[in-house]
Amino acid sequence: MLVKDLTSPDNTASRVPVESPVRSAEGPQSLFQHLPSAPDEPFLHSCLFQVLSDEEKRKQYDAYGEEGLKDGHQSSHGDIFSHFFGDFGFMFGGNPRQQDRNIPRGSDIIVDLEVTLEEVYSGNFVEVVRNKPVARQAPGKRKCNCRQEMRTTQLGPGRFQMTQEVVCDECPNVKLVNEERTLEVEIEPGVRDGMEYPFIGEGEPHVDGEPGDLRFRIKVLKHPVFERRGDDLYTNVTISLVEALTGFEMDISHLDGHKVHIVRDKTTKPGAKLWKKGEGLPNFDNNNIKGSLIITFDVEFPKEQLTPEQREGLKQLLKQGSVQKVYNGLQGY
Amino acid sequence: MRGGRRLFPLLLLALLLLALLPGLCHGREPAPGAVTCGSVLKLLNTRHSVRLHSHEVKYGSGSGQQSVTGVEASDDANSYWRIRGKSDNSCQRGTPVKCGQAIRLTHVNTGKNLHTHHFPSPLSNNQEVSAFGDDGEGDDLDFWIVQCSGTYWEREDAVRFKHVGTEVFLSITGEQYGHPIRGQREVHGMPAANHHNYWKAMEGVFIKPSLDPAKHDEL
Numbered sequence: 001m002l003v004k005d006l007t008s009p010d011n012t013a014s015r016v017p018v019e020s021p022v023r024s025a026e027g028p029q030s031l032f033q034h035l036p037s038a039p040d041e042p043f044l045h046s047c048l049f050q051v052l053s054d055e056e057k058r059k060q061y062d063a064y065g066e067e068g069l070k071d072g073h074q075s076s077h078g079d080i081f082s083h084f085f086g087d088f089g090f091m092f093g094g095n096p097r098q099q100d101r102n103i104p105r106g107s108d109i110i111v112d113l114e115v116t117l118e119e120v121y122s123g124n125f126v127e128v129v130r131n132k133p134v135a136r137q138a139p140g141k142r143k144c145n146c147r148q149e150m151r152t153t154q155l156g157p158g159r160f161q162m163t164q165e166v167v168c169d170e171c172p173n174v175k176l177v178n179e180e181r182t183l184e185v186e187i188e189p190g191v192r193d194g195m196e197y198p199f200i201g202e203g204e205p206h207v208d209g210e211p212g213d214l215r216f217r218i219k220v221l222k223h224p225v226f227e228r229r230g231d232d233l234y235t236n237v238t239i240s241l242v243e244a245l246t247g248f249e250m251d252i253s254h255l256d257g258h259k260v261h262i263v264r265d266k267t268t269k270p271g272a273k274l275w276k277k278g279e280g281l282p283n284f285d286n287n288n289i290k291g292s293l294i295i296t297f298d299v300e301f302p303k304e305q306l307t308p309e310q311r312e313g314l315k316q317l318l319k320q321g322s323v324q325k326v327y328n329g330l331q332g333y
Numbered sequence: 334m335r336g337g338r339r340l341f342p343l344l345l346l347a348l349l350l351l352a353l354l355p356g357l358c359h360g361r362e363p364a365p366g367a368v369t370c371g372s373v374l375k376l377l378n379t380r381h382s383v384r385l386h387s388h389e390v391k392y393g394s395g396s397g398q399q400s401v402t403g404v405e406a407s408d409d410a411n412s413y414w415r416i417r418g419k420s421d422n423s424c425q426r427g428t429p430v431k432c433g434q435a436i437r438l439t440h441v442n443t444g445k446n447l448h449t450h451h452f453p454s455p456l457s458n459n460q461e462v463s464a465f466g467d468d469g470e471g472d473d474l475d476f477w478i479v480q481c482s483g484t485y486w487e488r489e490d491a492v493r494f495k496h497v498g499t500e501v502f503l504s505i506t507g508e509q510y511g512h513p514i515r516g517q518r519e520v521h522g523m524p525a526a527n528h529h530n531y532w533k534a535m536e537g538v539f540i541k542p543s544l545d546p547a548k549h550d551e552l
Binding site: 130203 | 373539541
């Protein structure tokens with residue numbers, strides 16, 4: 001190859017977002033459209049060669065792509081982005097930094113944040129102190145954006161040599177100083193396990209580029225009374241045999257302390273389920289919608305054995321004949 | 334100007350009250366500068382100015398487990414450790430760590446716990462310190478007692494970490510590794526308490542101390 005590969009992944013021209021509708025029709029590839037279709041024409045087209053051999057034009061092309069050559073842009077790097085994003089009024093892909101693969105970025109920090117079911121029900125705020133190194137101005141200069149570049153040198157007429165060189169820019173000197181700031185993470189009602197709350201730029205710093213992000217990942221803890229399934233809550237209540245047969249009244253303390261009142265005047269069978277609508281967790285997307293609380297009852301039999309008189313008495317009272325049905329309980333018969 | 338002279342002491346008093354007010358409202362929060370459970374931090378060895386670090390590189394000798402070293406860089410995400418109690422329920426998020434309390438230090442990026450055992454360390458022949466476990470769960474040799482003066486582990490203080498199982502102190506004495514982790518220091522356990530085993534909390538995400546995480550006061 002006599003020229004720099006324009007389609008290579010580290011091509012600085014790719015700094016311009018490729019997904020932009022404006023650029024899909026044009027872009028570095030369009031230079032190859034200038035090439036004549038006849039196969040015996042020389043590969044090195046004059047248009048291409050002009051750009052690459054002129055230092056000034058080449059710098060422009062490297063920074064701003066073909067558009068830059070046409071308009072003669074002298075504007076800064078930041079302006080190019082506002083040129084594209086300003087036209088559309090929104091960020092495509094949500095994160096412009098992801099599309100720019102050439103700005104080095106510090107690592108992201110993921111912090112697991114344990115939350116209780118009470119916090120999921122009512123919401124909460126967690127205050128956090130972020131201590132991190134921040135780049136501050138220091139006297140002098142330093143080398144930055146060091147990269148490997150291919151340099152083409154001419155050895156003689158029609159003979160070129162490609163060598164690899166480490167090329168650095170000069171930047172103002174910086175030093176890392178530890179600074180602290182307080183951040184507040186909001187635990188929104190209805191938040192689900194695994195959801196993340198990002199803080200852009202609060203991750204690891206990078207001297208030559210941008211800091212990474214800090215992300216809080218929600219970990220919902222198990223609760224001794226309630227089990228969460230989506231927006232519904234499940235709980236179990238053990239009642240006595242007398243209560244199961246004769247009815248009962250009770251309160252269940254909910255996650256925020258309010259009481260859920262239960263009244264039963266009929267018989268409650270073991271395994272019976274009571275559905276309390278609106279007593280579950282708030283839905284994350286719409287806090288006004290709440291799931292249900294499902295209460296499953298089990299019965300505790302009296303511990304003492306019954307005397308023969310009590311047994312006779314019970315037989316008279318309950319008037320239930322003998323039932324001795326044998327069946328396969330594991331197959332749902 | 335005469336009015337100004339009378340106003341000044343009143344202003345001073347008002348400012349004093351304002352400064353005290355947060356203390357009065359949050360009077361029940363102990364040790365605002367304490368390290369709490371759930372916090373993620375970097376630990377600096379004060380004698381050698383390197384940070385406790387781990388990575389997916391295993392020891393070539395001893396136990397062959399994941400190695401723990403000291404690094405000079407202050408911006409390496411592999412130097413973050415999470416403070417946890419002895420068991421999952423024993424130290425709630427935001428609870429300040431007491432001096433003398435046993436904790437676990439979980440390496441954030443690999444999920445392994447700071448661990449030591451009766452294996453010799455590769456460079457200095459002290460006790461090997463490794464990172465052990467899976468997703469934060471290791472074994473009984475993951476517990477370290479925070480030794481400090483005072484009631485709670487304050488972020489400003491240099492503290493020692495004494496291993497519960499083998500009674501050694503987390504230390505660095507300066508030996509350096511070669512390739513592939515050139516320049517990183519050996520971290521080991523040693524029985525003597527000295528200036529090589531002081532550590533200080535540095536960069537991190539510190540959850541503010543709270544006694545009752547379920548309540549939030551709007552002031």
